Amino acid sequence: xxxxxxxEFSGKQLLxxxxxxxxxxxxxxxxxxxxxxxxxWSTLTEKHPWLLTQPLVAKPDQLIKRRGKAGLIKLNASxxxxxxxxxxxxxxxxxxxxxxxxxxHFIVEPxxxxxxxxxxxxxxxxxREGDLVYFYHEGGVDVGDVDEKAVKLLVRIDDTLSAQTVxxxxxxxxxxxxxxxxxAQFIAxxxxxxxxxxxxxxxxxxxxxxxxxxxVPLDLAAKxxxxxxxxxxxxxxxxxxxxxxxxxATREERYIQSLDEKTGASLKLTVLNPNGRVxxxxxxxxASVVYADTITDLGFGHELSNYGEYSxxxxxxxxxxxxxxxxxxxxxxxxPEGKVLIIGGGIAxxxxxxxxxxxxxxxxxxxxDKLIATGVQVWxxxxxxxYQQGLKAMRQCGEHIGVPIHxxxxxxxxxxxxxxxxxxxxxxxxxxxxHAAATTAxxxxxxxxxxxxxxxxxxxxxxxxxxxxAAAAAATGDGKAAAKEAFSLFSKDTVCAVYGMQPGAVQxxxxxxxxxxxxxxxxxxxxxxxxxxxxQKFYWGASEVLIPVYQKMEEAFRRHPAIDTLVNFAxxxxxxxxxxETLQYSQIRTIAIIAEGVPENRTKSIIRQARxxxxxxxxxxxxxxxxxxxxxxxxxxxxxxxxxxSKLYRPGSVAYVSRSGGMSNELNNIVSRNSDGVCExxxxxxxxxxxxxxxxxxxxxxxxxxxxxxxxxxxxGGVDEYDVCEAIxxxxxxKPLVAWCMGTCASIFAYEVQFGHAxxxxxxxxxxxxxxxxxxxxxxxxxxxxFEDFGxxxxxxxxxLVKQGTIVExxxxxTPTIPMDYSWAQKLGxxxxxxxxxxxxxxxxxxxxxxxxxxxxxxxxxxxGVGGVIALLWFKRRLPRYATKFIEMVLMLCADHGAAVAGxxxxxxxxxxxxxxxxxxxxxxxxxxxxxxxxIDGAAQQFSQSYDKGWSPKxxxxxxxxxxxxxxxxxxxxxxxQVGLTFLAFEHDKPYK
Numbered sequence: 001x002x003x004x005x006x007x008e009f010s011g012k013q014l015l016x017x018x019x020x021x022x023x024x025x026x027x028x029x030x031x032x033x034x035x036x037x038x039x040x041w042s043t044l045t046e047k048h049p050w051l052l053t054q055p056l057v058a059k060p061d062q063l064i065k066r067r068g069k070a071g072l073i074k075l076n077a078s079x080x081x082x083x084x085x086x087x088x089x090x091x092x093x094x095x096x097x098x099x100x101x102x103x104x105h106f107i108v109e110p111x112x113x114x115x116x117x118x119x120x121x122x123x124x125x126x127x128r129e130g131d132l133v134y135f136y137h138e139g140g141v142d143v144g145d146v147d148e149k150a151v152k153l154l155v156r157i158d159d160t161l162s163a164q165t166v167x168x169x170x171x172x173x174x175x176x177x178x179x180x181x182x183x184a185q186f187i188a189x190x191x192x193x194x195x196x197x198x199x200x201x202x203x204x205x206x207x208x209x210x211x212x213x214x215x216v217p218l219d220l221a222a223k224x225x226x227x228x229x230x231x232x233x234x235x236x237x238x239x240x241x242x243x244x245x246x247x248x249a250t251r252e253e254r255y256i257q258s259l260d261e262k263t264g265a266s267l268k269l270t271v272l273n274p275n276g277r278v279x280x281x282x283x284x285x286x287a288s289v290v291y292a293d294t295i296t297d298l299g300f301g302h303e304l305s306n307y308g309e310y311s312x313x314x315x316x317x318x319x320x321x322x323x324x325x326x327x328x329x330x331x332x333x334x335x336p337e338g339k340v341l342i343i344g345g346g347i348a349x350x351x352x353x354x355x356x357x358x359x360x361x362x363x364x365x366x367x368x369d370k371l372i373a374t375g376v377q378v379w380x381x382x383x384x385x386x387y388q389q390g391l392k393a394m395r396q397c398g399e400h401i402g403v404p405i406h407x408x409x410x411x412x413x414x415x416x417x418x419x420x421x422x423x424x425x426x427x428x429x430x431x432x433x434x435h436a437a438a439t440t441a442x443x444x445x446x447x448x449x450x451x452x453x454x455x456x457x458x459x460x461x462x463x464x465x466x467x468x469x470a471a472a473a474a475a476t477g478d479g480k481a482a483a484k485e486a487f488s489l490f491s492k493d494t495v496c497a498v499y500g501m502q503p504g505a506v507q508x509x510x511x512x513x514x515x516x517x518x519x520x521x522x523x524x525x526x527x528x529x530x531x532x533x534x535x536q537k538f539y540w541g542a543s544e545v546l547i548p549v550y551q552k553m554e555e556a557f558r559r560h561p562a563i564d565t566l567v568n569f570a571x572x573x574x575x576x577x578x579x580x581e582t583l584q585y586s587q588i589r590t591i592a593i594i595a596e597g598v599p600e601n602r603t604k605s606i607i608r609q610a611r612x613x614x615x616x617x618x619x620x621x622x623x624x625x626x627x628x629x630x631x632x633x634x635x636x637x638x639x640x641x642x643x644x645x646s647k648l649y650r651p652g653s654v655a656y657v658s659r660s661g662g663m664s665n666e667l668n669n670i671v672s673r674n675s676d677g678v679c680e681x682x683x684x685x686x687x688x689x690x691x692x693x694x695x696x697x698x699x700x701x702x703x704x705x706x707x708x709x710x711x712x713x714x715x716x717g718g719v720d721e722y723d724v725c726e727a728i729x730x731x732x733x734x735k736p737l738v739a740w741c742m743g744t745c746a747s748i749f750a751y752e753v754q755f756g757h758a759x760x761x762x763x764x765x766x767x768x769x770x771x772x773x774x775x776x777x778x779x780x781x782x783x784x785x786x787f788e789d790f791g792x793x794x795x796x797x798x799x800x801l802v803k804q805g806t807i808v809e810x811x812x813x814x815t816p817t818i819p820m821d822y823s824w825a826q827k828l829g830x831x832x833x834x835x836x837x838x839x840x841x842x843x844x845x846x847x848x849x850x851x852x853x854x855x856x857x858x859x860x861x862x863x864x865g866v867g868g869v870i871a872l873l874w875f876k877r878r879l880p881r882y883a884t885k886f887i888e889m890v891l892m893l894c895a896d897h898g899a900a901v902a903g904x905x906x907x908x909x910x911x912x913x914x915x916x917x918x919x920x921x922x923x924x925x926x927x928x929x930x931x932x933x934x935x936i937d938g939a940a941q942q943f944s945q946s947y948d949k950g951w952s953p954k955x956x957x958x959x960x961x962x963x964x965x966x967x968x969x970x971x972x973x974x975x976x977x978q979v980g981l982t983f984l985a986f987e988h989d990k991p992y993k
Contacts, residue, residue, distance in 0.1 A: 101246035119206035139206030198228035265312035276305030283345030286660030297786035319359030338375030348384025368401035383410030500569030593619030617691020623661030652677025656711035716743025743769035938968030
């Protein structure tokens with residue numbers, strides 16, 4: 001999630017500190033006190049003596065809107081009155097506009113007497129084009145609809161705002177004089193504060209400006225871009241992120257959140273109705289939304305018990321803990337009609353479904369008695385790598401534990417199991433629920449089917465729209481790029497560079513190339529700043545090819561002038577720098593940014609630069625895009641078996657654009673099962689401001705004669721779908737469009753909910769999924785009643801186009817094949833190979849490391865210590881305490897690297913060769929160098945130089961990364977929420993820990 005609300009207390013603290021150090025206009029001394037259940041009341045007046053000398057204001061600080069109208073502000077009170085008022089309400093449940101919540105955070109500040117005429121309204125809101133400043137010459141609780149009333153000024157990306165501009169453009173209804181001058185400078189300073197500190201929303205209402213008291217922000221609401229924490233976290237300080245009012249996290253939610261923080265996978269859980277009948281366990285952020293949508297759209301929103309997701313290939317242990325938690329919650333209460341657990345998900349990219357399901361099977365097996373007693377039925381739908389074995393394991397689990405488990409694969413629409421589970425539609429095959437995944441073509445009989453809303457014959461397409469990239473290529477004289485079809489990003493001739501060391505993604509792209517019948521690989525080069533130039537070996541079918549890896553981007557593009565696409569796998573920390581550098585090369589037409597978590601300010605700056613240079617940006621936070629038969633970005637489309645089953649090795653007639661990358665696999669499947677397949681598909685990315693929007697790609701598809709119908713999958717949040725509506729109404733889009741906006745379930749939440757993507761959050765009625773679906777339907781798009789009908793709607797439109805002769809079906813080509821990787825074949829149990837090394841001591845093949853039969857968890861629980869571990873490894877048994885203590889004493893006396901490093905190894909080898917002690921010792925000492933022993937010298941030199949320059953540890957790491965230098969002695973990746981590397985450095989006065 002990017003935009004996160006903060007406490008008013010935190011916002012005013014940041015404002016006061018920044019203004020005192022940077023602003024041209026001064027604010028009065030800020031006096032604030034935050035009071036929580038943990039506050040020590042006895043010391044408050046000692047720390048803040050002004051509490052006893054000034055009239056005060058007390059109010060809850062919990063993201064509650066319109067507190068004044070709700071009677072939640074105590075004005076002009078003494079400290080005794082204010083403290084009594086707070087104590088009466090502390091940890092008490094109240095209802096505000098239908099939302100129930102417990103009050104546990106209050107703010108106390110001086111009461112500011114003023115006239116109504118001295119109140120103003122000001123806010124700044126992040127938008128795609130920059131930042132929108134709102135100003136109204138009246139403020140306060142009765143300000144009304146500021147969207148209608150306020151004067152607005154758009155400050156474009158990377159532009160600044162001067163006091164003069166504020167005065168001329170915003171303060172037109174404020175009388176000339178000292179107040180107007182002061183107000184103009186304050187707003188200009190406020191904008192700089194907002195932009196510098198990476199706010200995405202900032203509202204002050206009322207803002208009091210008077211000659212007597214100066215400028216005082218009375219009420220403040222704000223959101224920060226949390227993804228910018230790595231840039232400005234030190235300026236923010238330790239920031240608390242409050243939950244929406246009414247959403248106090250349960251013990252189970254906190255537990256899942258703690259698991260999420262310890263892994264690179266994603267685990268999310270929100271309990272909605274603990275007594276509900278319908279529980280879900282869904283893989284994938286986009287899939288979790290469509291399942292909740294379907295349950296709601298079918299009239300069971302009041303029975304939906306939870307919302308959440310597990311994704312990112314969690315381990316068996318994490319999946320077990322997640323499933324166990326959900327099962328525990330759902331079996332605490334019983335319902336006469338029983339309960340249903342929907343274990344759903346889209347078609348995984350590279351998650352081994354069978355491995356993931358092991359944890360779920362273990363949780364189901366361990367809780368079989370509770371499941372049976374509660375009358376739980378389990379409904380499973382999943383696809384992806386090794387899904388057949390996963391579904392088989394789930395079915396066998398049901399037979400073993402006596403719990404009804406119904407399993408379905410990708411041949412079943414992703415949300416159809418919801419209708420089956422709720423008893424609304426009979427399952428297709430009661431006796432045997434899982435069918436083999438066979439690629440099904442559209443039945444010939446379907447061509448003659450009549451549909452309720454016939455599709456008119458498309459009018460002649462408008463003149464092809466020239467993408468900005470092609471225009472830029474023509475302007476720079478790049479004839480080869482300009483000669484490409486203006487409406488097409490990718491062709492069989494497209495070649496790209498991959499930024500980042502991603503051999504897996506490159507191999508997947510080459511496998512796709514080979515399946516599609518390309519003559520040469522689509523990847524010409526890789527760029528990796530942290531190593532010298534070298535080659536990486538990859539498979540091209542059954543043979544091997546070498547792909548060069550360059551340290552410098554300039555050299556890669558100079559040596560490979562045909563490259564016109566960059567697939568950027570840089571981390572969110574370095575995306576801005578790497579993309580900005582890429583945009584300097586005129587040969588580049590398209591950049592795909594895979595990373596999520598890129599700060600919004602940086603993304604908007606990239607968008608501006610790309611627009612100026614005519615480059616198409618896909619992402620951030622995307623899996624990429626695919627042009628069947630031609631080119632795919634990274635891992636789009638999943639593993640090769642999914643490429644085959646979704647017929648992505650040859651183009652069809654349908655082009656889609658989606659927000660969700662995870663759902664793009666599902667779209668490929670849905671389209672292939674309900675039409676002749678995909679012609680092109682792009683996942684624009686889940687962030688609030690993707691580099692390109694829906695209409696950009698739909699207009700390209702409109703101009704592409706090979707595309708006959710369009711598909712759009714949007715989501716709650718943002719207003720990009722309305723651009724599509726205008727394009728339909730204006731006649732720019734004439735091809736039939738099937739569209740759906742995910743997130744219709746948001747209506748059942750009484751509080752603000754952030755769905756899977758950073759952009760999936762409605763900031764007003766217009767941004768809700770229901771409103772956007774209604775608008776697209778009114779504009780002329782084919783919008784189903786729910787996502788459950790999405791596939792059938794595509795089939796209806798496609799069938800009509802075939803009937804009209806707009807689409808002429810052709811014979812399906814032979815299904816291509818490609819050799820399977822050895823490691824994957826072994827994982828699937830298709831091959832076997834004798835082991836090269838055998839150990840009877842340790843075993844790390846399972847979820848837990850085992851020493852001589854003793855799990856590592858027991859080693860810690862029983863505090864065996866280093867001596868006990870060595871006993872297990874060397875003697876293969878547990879030794880008495882006196883023996884392990886002796887081993888530890890020896891280690892303490894001889895502590896060093898041990899016998900595995902180069903120096904010790906050479907000493908041992910020399911000794912075994914019969915040399916004397918001196919020769920053996922010298923052989924070891926002569927091995928000391930930059931990678932052994934000498935690394936500490938290099939690290940000490942770098943640390944010392946950084947300390948002398950006054951750098952912080954974070955600054956030091958960033959400088960090393962920017963210069964492409966590795967830090968000696970730091971060679972292990974350590975999982976961390978804040979920083980990817982753990983190291984020892986020093987601040988000016990104390991060690992940095």
